[in-house]
Amino acid sequence: MPDPHAALPFAATVHPQARPAARLTWDSREAGPDVAFAALPGEKMHGNRFVEAALDAGAPFVLTDLDVPRAVRVPDAWAALKAWAQTERAKNRQVVGITGSAGKTTAKAYAAAALDAHFMPVFNTQPAIACFLIECGASDRPLVVEMGIDRPGEMAELVELVRPDVGVVTAIGPAHLEQLGSVENIAREKGEILRGVRGLVGAQAAPFYPGAESFGFGAVTHAGQDLKVTPQGATFTFDGVEVGLPLAARVQAEAAVLGLTLAREAGLDLPAAAARLAQVSVPGGRYRVHAGRFTVIDDAYNASPVAVSAALNALHALPGRRISVLGRMLELGDTERQLHAEVGQEARARADLTYGVGAFAAELGERAHATVPELTDALLAEVQDGDVVLVKASRGISWTAERRAQEGVGLDVVVDALLQWRDSAK
Structure with a gap:
């Protein structure tokens, strides 16, 4: 339990109203009566901009250089956080x-x-x-x-x-x-x-x-x-x-x-x-198998060539008509077209039917679609009972929904559409 009144491995001025927390977060949106907030510098803005919001949410304390209620005041919040982490570790x-x-x-x-x-x-x-x-x-x-x-x-x-x-x-x-x-x-x-x-x-x-x-x-x-x-x-x-x-x-x-x-x-x-x-349950999007009239393998959390290859091998081992649905893999640099083509070649060898979407749709699948909505419509019209459908791509999490749809990433929406259609169809 993070306790601001315990012996701290850094110099700090601790406000008398600061109290122990069950958790500590760097994301002010998670702050609450049991969750304290560390105001850290970010790529676009400093966490100090959200200190008041964290305090209003009831945060037990805030790690910051600001003079505010319930503050654990330090010159450098990130240096203090690291020192604290190393001490507890x-x-x-x-x-x-x-x-x-x-x-x-x-x-x-x-x-x-x-x-x-x-x-x-x-x-x-x-x-x-x-x-x-x-x-x-x-x-x-x-x-x-x-x-x-x-x-x-x-x-x-x-x-x-x-x-x-x-x-x-x-x-x-x-x-x-x-x-x-x-x-x-x-x-x-x-x-x-x-x-x-x-x-x-x-x-x-x-x-x-x-x-x-x-x-x-x-x-x-x-x-x-x-x-x-x-x-x-x-x-x-x-x-x-x-x-x-x-x-x-x-x-x-x-x-x-x-x-x-x-x-x-x-x-x-x-x-x-x-x-x-045997009781392990991995988070959604990481090879989560949804069995039913047809099976959906939700591996849409993220993608790289080695991860897609592993997922295609898993798909190939399963019975039924195997369908790969692949989108763009991000951060591959100058070799991205070649790497997408290599993954698409492997998909064609491992799956019975291959779909691609976005910038490298043709490389990724025989059935290529420019946007995610177009892909989704085509896929829902094709999938049959007994099929096994693998869905995998990068997320593009910081992009707008419109850009994700155009670039062929963030295919969790395809997983949702497949499951909704499967479970609602008579």
């Missing part, structure tokens, strides 16, 4: 840091379940991680932290903040190329998480890190055995323990192997860890 016995070009959130969920750990919420930015460490660092349960980057040097900053005891790289592939430049740079930057700590890498990432211990299936250091994937989910064994993951595919099974590897090394009961794994 130091109280925890095991912190697992997870990065990768794809599969971070899935690996986080399964590792945390196996370890019975606290884990990061959806956001994986530095302010989000700092707030998480302040809230949970002193817990007697382990922590699992998702660590995403999109620029050179950022992983080193995250490692300094989190100081993981175990570093994990799930997969390596082209993502954020506009800032990171090449896959080799991505591997080097993400590899910072492995330096000087217990390191584990997914089977796909293993060739980038010779000598590192690997996890997954097949020729890896820590392997699950007898993997079987059906429409009902994935099953395998690990160290003699049977594992069943409802509505899961290979990527989820590999994440479960990671979790069981960590649980075994922590001396935890593996059957109990496997039982927790």
Whole structure:
């Protein structure tokens, strides 16, 4: 519990009305009677602009340089937040840091379940991680932290903040190329998480890190055995323990192997860890399977070539007419057309019917549509009972709805339309 009246690792003037909070956020919209607010500098504006709104919402305290009620007054809110986070993190016995070009959130969920750990919420930015460490660092349960980057040097900053005891790289592939430049740079930057700590890498990432211990299936250091994937989910064994993951595919099974590897090394009961794994529910948009008259695989939260490839492999393993619905992948730099064409070629090999939308629609699918509404109309007219439909693209979360529709991103609206039509049709 963030307590402004406890011993703080930075110089601060604490207003007498400031009180402990259950949570701490950098987003003023989340502030409330139990949620304090850290007013941080942003790309477009400073959090100080929202201090009054946070106080009006009942925030127990605000971390700021302003002289306001319930203030924890500091010269530099971001420096204070980092120092506080590092102090609280130091109280925890095991912190697992997870990065990768794809599969971070899935690996986080399964590792945390196996370890019975606290884990990061959806956001994986530095302010989000700092707030998480302040809230949970002193817990007697382990922590699992998702660590995403999109620029050179950022992983080193995250490692300094989190100081993981175990570093994990799930997969390596082209993502954020506009800032990171090449896959080799991505591997080097993400590899910072492995330096000087217990390191584990997914089977796909293993060739980038010779000598590192690997996890997954097949020729890896820590392997699950007898993997079987059906429409009902994935099953395998690990160290003699049977594992069943409802509505899961290979990527989820590999994440479960990671979790069981960590649980075994922590001396935890593996059957109990496997039982927790069976209860994992990942956030919407991350390979969430909606079964029914036809099946919709909602993998629309984000996309990169390596992530789309994994999703297409999962689609190919399922029975029924397989339909891929792919949109634009962002931040791929000068090679984006080539990368979209390569993904589209793989889609044609893995799916029975392929749709593309947006700027690279023709590269992504045989049935190409300029806009998301056009795609949606065509798809609803085509889908039949027994089909399996995979939907995946980047989000373009900061764009307007009109721009997302034109560029072929943010395909969660397509998922919603499919489910609504399926569940309402007689």
